[in-house]
Amino acid sequence: MRIWEADLAHPILGSPIVVLGTVYIGTADKKLHALDAATGRRRWAFTAHDWVVDAVAYADKRVVVASRSSRIHVVSADTGRERLVYDTGLGRHLGGAVAIQGDRAYFGTVWGRVWAIDWQATTYPLERAIVFWKSNLYVWGMLSQPPVQKATVWSRRVGGDVIHTPAITHDTAYVTTSRGKVVALDTGTGSTRWGVDLKTDITAAQTVAGTSVLVGAANGAVVGLDARTGAVRWEFRTAGEVSGSPIVVGTTMYVVSSEGSLYAVTRAG
Numbered sequence: 001m002r003i004w005e006a007d008l009a010h011p012i013l014g015s016p017i018v019v020l021g022t023v024y025i026g027t028a029d030k031k032l033h034a035l036d037a038a039t040g041r042r043r044w045a046f047t048a049h050d051w052v053v054d055a056v057a058y059a060d061k062r063v064v065v066a067s068r069s070s071r072i073h074v075v076s077a078d079t080g081r082e083r084l085v086y087d088t089g090l091g092r093h094l095g096g097a098v099a100i101q102g103d104r105a106y107f108g109t110v111w112g113r114v115w116a117i118d119w120q121a122t123t124y125p126l127e128r129a130i131v132f133w134k135s136n137l138y139v140w141g142m143l144s145q146p147p148v149q150k151a152t153v154w155s156r157r158v159g160g161d162v163i164h165t166p167a168i169t170h171d172t173a174y175v176t177t178s179r180g181k182v183v184a185l186d187t188g189t190g191s192t193r194w195g196v197d198l199k200t201d202i203t204a205a206q207t208v209a210g211t212s213v214l215v216g217a218a219n220g221a222v223v224g225l226d227a228r229t230g231a232v233r234w235e236f237r238t239a240g241e242v243s244g245s246p247i248v249v250g251t252t253m254y255v256v257s258s259e260g261s262l263y264a265v266t267r268a269g
Helices: 127-139
Strands: 017-019 022-026 031-036 042-047 057-059 062-066 071-076 082-087 099-101 104-109 113-118 152-157 167-169 172-176 181-186 192-197 207-209 212-216 221-226 232-237 247-249 252-256 262-266
Touching: 017 057, 031 062, 057 099, 071 104, 099 167, 113 172, 167 207, 181 212, 207 247
Parallel strands: none
Antiparallel strands: 017 022, 022 031, 031 042, 057 062, 062 071, 071 082, 099 104, 104 113, 113 152, 167 172, 172 181, 181 192, 207 212, 212 221, 221 232, 247 252, 252 262
């Protein structure tokens, strides 16, 4: 039985999230919509800088939005009012949704950079303009150090486009690049703990299950890496490209492949 239907008038490319009676969903008209979960009535709409095509993140009455441009927006979950805007720079388009742990938000961009920011920071009027002019003064040689954008905790270059959302656990951000790299970064400092090149395109967002990092690839393999060292523990082959993130329930891993199969896999013995 249908409860309600909301016509948002534009393509929807990312999944909704539902928090405390409100549905948050992004659309291709650059908007984030907040809808009443019981009735579908719109509570507010926020206009981002570009298409919102990934699920948003929620923490402590704030919603964190990654648009297809280079900007992260943090808005009030109650009103849709923007609290923080963070710009990763010209050409550094965001490569997936934002992962939140504690007071930090983690995300990656094309051109191979991973960021950690303080999502609780607030942008005040003129602050972004001041950073812009200081950046120009640095380029012109009139400042000795580039300005640090508000909310920055750290950023690290990992090489290759980061197109999937980081997986955060064990005080580590596990990041993959489209061309096959898997990198583990310390969530506190951004320093590299380990890095592995699987030498095949990574086609699905990584999953952490216990002490293993599960990575699906274009060659049909799901690779299980040791979360502490990056060492390859095992590999399972499907008949086609791995097209979705591996899911683990209990001792069983579920994997989907582009040739149309769903696999349920468990360790022998």
